Amino acid sequence: MTEPIVETKQSENKEWEPKIIAFLCNWCSYAGADLAGVSRIQYPSNIRIVRVPCSGRINAYFIIKSLTDGWDGVIVSGCHPGDCHYISGNLVARRRFAILKELLEFFGIEAGRINFMWASAAEGERFAVLVRKATEIVKKLGPNTKFDKKW
Amino acid sequence: MPNPYIPMLTRVKSIISENEVRDIKTIELEFQKEEKYKAFDYIPGQFAEISIIGKGECPIGIASSPTEEGTIKFTIKKMGTVTSAFHNRDIGDTIGVRGPLGNGWPMEELKEKNIVVIGGGFAFSTLRSLILYVLDDKHRKDYGKITVIYGNRDSGEVLYRDVLEEWEKRDDIEVVLTIDREEEGWTRKVGFVAAIVKEVAPSPDNAVAIICGPPIMIRTTVDELVKIGWKDEQILNSLEMRMKCGIGKCGRCNIGSNFVCIDGPVFSLAELKKMPNEY
């Protein structure tokens, strides 16, 4: 916080690029991202990855806090239904995501900023495709300004 | 009158890790402007609102004595958001200080009297300040006999070892160190503070007892003192309370109609007994 932050929110010269925080579950999606990297499958450099034990660890606090902290988009990715390392973490999380997504829409906040997906450890290609897709959605929505404070 | 909420800026000069668990550090601060230090005129027992700008502010008792010139020291235990941030500071970092605040130990009233200092654990910081002040060559003749009883959970928790050792060598101060349970290599006393107080049995004649520590220690110690003839007026406590402004405006630290930040933090037991039990 007090240390200088090298990255700035918007680089003025270049075309605007969204900044997306991605919460990946340790067992599937993080390994999937790893595989995408190892296999040299290209995906947008807009995402910054946070590894979490399970997609069930993610609740609305993380997602909304990311938005209030200025991230333009949030991705949460976990194991496919039935594959969860903790049996049902992703299934409970799925209900949470459903509600959050609909609520955001109801509040008139761009629900496209938050994207949920399943990607297994073997699906490096799928991971890259979905991240690309999410990045495009967020890019279309433009910078996240609804949570900006007045300075 | 300048804005009283604006901190004076200081820099971290040194950091000492005080205990074995490493969750207590003493941070030495140097004022960025010399004249601010000159204006920072304090007595032992006062506190200051120290802040990491960008994280927040918290009230901490001043651990250094006015006789240690040039810098001020705070002993901080890692507890909440701000204190944790203090533990992450490096030498040279900027820290804000507002103070001195509170009434402090009544140094004038203590003159000519014997002083019994009873401390437990981490609450020893303002007591360190007091003892250093009294032991200073300029002040030593003003005060009577000094007895220090300092208890800790175990030997790893003993703060300020360097000064304690120095005091033990002197003959104008009696230092009694104790830990709760026997430990290998520990040559001093063993037992709870209250029990040691009973053993030492400091005389109440022309004396004042100054007690700082966890609530349970204070309660048991006070009981012992009362048994051997101490009066409520002779027993001084320093209170803690959640504070924000430190200058009597933000409201939260009131006990009855008293504010701990401006009327305290030092209260005699007699005063405390008159206040409602909301501390």
Added chain:
Amino acid sequence: MAEKILKKDDIGRLYSELEKEYKFYAPTKVKGNIAFKKISNAEEIELEYLNSKVPPKDVLFPQKETIFEYRYEGKDVIIEERKDLEDKLLIFGVRLCDAYSFKLLEDFFASGDFQDDIFLKKRENATIIGIGCNSPRQSCFCTSVGGHPFQKESTDVFLSDLGDTYLVEAISEKGESLLKKLSWLTDAKKADLTKSKELAKQAEEALTTKFDFDLVTKVLDENFEHPVWQEISESCIGCSSCTFLCPTCTCFDVIDENDEYNNRGRRIRIWDTCQSCLYTLETSGHNPRPAKIQRCRNRIMHKFSYYPSNYDCLGCVGCGRCITACPVNNELRLIIDKILEIEEKSGEKVSA
């Protein structure tokens, strides 16, 4: 200085002449409630009102206020003080209970060794135009706390609503110099003054709620541990409506807000309330006032016992906001009744 007359149609003129020099705050309708806001058009002024929902203390002691701003440059911090404290403020159409609250707030913030410079500077630069309260509500009790629906002393300029016109009186020097700028005001006639006095009398008579607060203070001082507090706090749900809408509540919390992308931030203060559990919760987990009973008691004691003993006046202006705001109707009048009952009962015992 002689009293003047302001036609109701001329409010617009008054606004446009004063608006250049002052930040003009006036009662206006926001989402169905009356609030004091900086207005940009005379049409927005709403003077026919009972009282504002959020008290006008909001103007001088806003819910969120910057204490100072800071910037990080490497390991250095640069602190920037507020510069807008010198702005001249005009608070127009304040009810007299709220005008009196400014005096209480000023006394409080100026008391002790440390003065709250932010509030006091703003107060110094603020001119208050009060307006007499022709029809007090059932829940009002300003006369019991040393106020009056037409109490002029705590204003700079005082208006009384005479129907089609306002009687304008300058009360303080600030008020006189303000009226000098409005040379077009006509002189008041004797009949206007008589009418204003009559209205004042009527308003006073309309106030039915009366309490003997000296007695309340005495009873409170003696009954800190009385079981009545359990009864009083029983139905309280611990929301903070009463304290947030109180014109004399001053407690605040201090927070650092960061603009992390630009290495800067501000230290702000926001209203806090003694009804919240976090208010006194210490980091160790110890809470000196852990339950509703202590918190309810603290609020009442603060206003009617601690205030008198610290500042020699009651910490209440009798506006009745806490009475109307309480969602469970655990209102001040009932609480005071219950407190006074203690005294009655003990009196009975003695006589028996």
Added chain:
Amino acid sequence: MVKFMGLETENKEIENNLREIARELLKEKKVDVIIGYKKGTLPLLSQPIIIDSEEDIDKLIWNNLCYVNLAKYLVPRVPRFVDPEKGNLTVGVVSKGCVGRALIHLASENKINLDEIKIIGIPCNGVVNRQRIEMEIGEKEILEVSVLGNNIIVKGKNFEKEFPFDEYMNDLCKVCKIRKPPLVSKVPDLCVGECEEYSNIVDEFTDIEEFDSKTPKEKWQHISEALSVCTRCYACREACPMCYCNLCFVDQNKPVWFGKTTDLPDIIVYHLIRAMHMAGRCVACGACSLVCPMGIDLNIINRKLEKIVKERFDFTSGLDPDALPPMVNFKMEDAQEFMLEED
């Protein structure tokens, strides 16, 4: 002395029944205390009252101003509901439909033991939307209110105004399907008074269709304008029977999750996350909106939640104490149309 104000209504019969039942319960020692409503000191308000002796029974009232959800006083229990020796007392709760639902839902979250309470069921026909009436009356003082037939008659100095009740009742009451407390088959003698068995509640949610069809921009405009006056006094939270956390997420400070100021983003975030926490738990009592000192209408958000939960998880809160609340439950086949998929 402060005067207590009644509300003249036509449902005296309910009130008499209620007192009869309450008297019996106390007499036969089936309950130790009763919590109900009594007259308030201001028009448009009522007060909660706790009764433990038969003398006070006549203070109990029932009318369309009884909007506080009494379940609030059971979680955590107010001191009078706990005997220092006997422990938890048996409490009779004067319950309209939503109070009953709240109690049953809290039982499903293991916050209430249904053996320790008695639901005194009352058929409710809706509570008055006091904020709406106050706002429409505007800057005049309301001195007297009565409900006669379908009319709310509001009187003050020099004015009298009528409001049709079915329009000026709380929005959630207009669409309420559970007006009497639900019967619980597992605890058959839980309910005394008027209760009803519910199965298969059909709700079309036509009332929020209009809002749902708005564009995101319009929605944002509406929500942000409505919430902008919020003072963060948390009356909505404190009045809500489901908000029983020891430390609310906005108060947490290790770490600080969300801002505490009255800046719009902070307000929105508070209401958004609170809504999240209400999913599948809201019992549609509308207390949050009715206690708001600024008159903010949160009903529409609660309705939306109810709709999402009903449509997605086919759940209605507060009917069955054994049902697992939807947010701690899952089904393999839950809809997941919102998940990102490859084209």
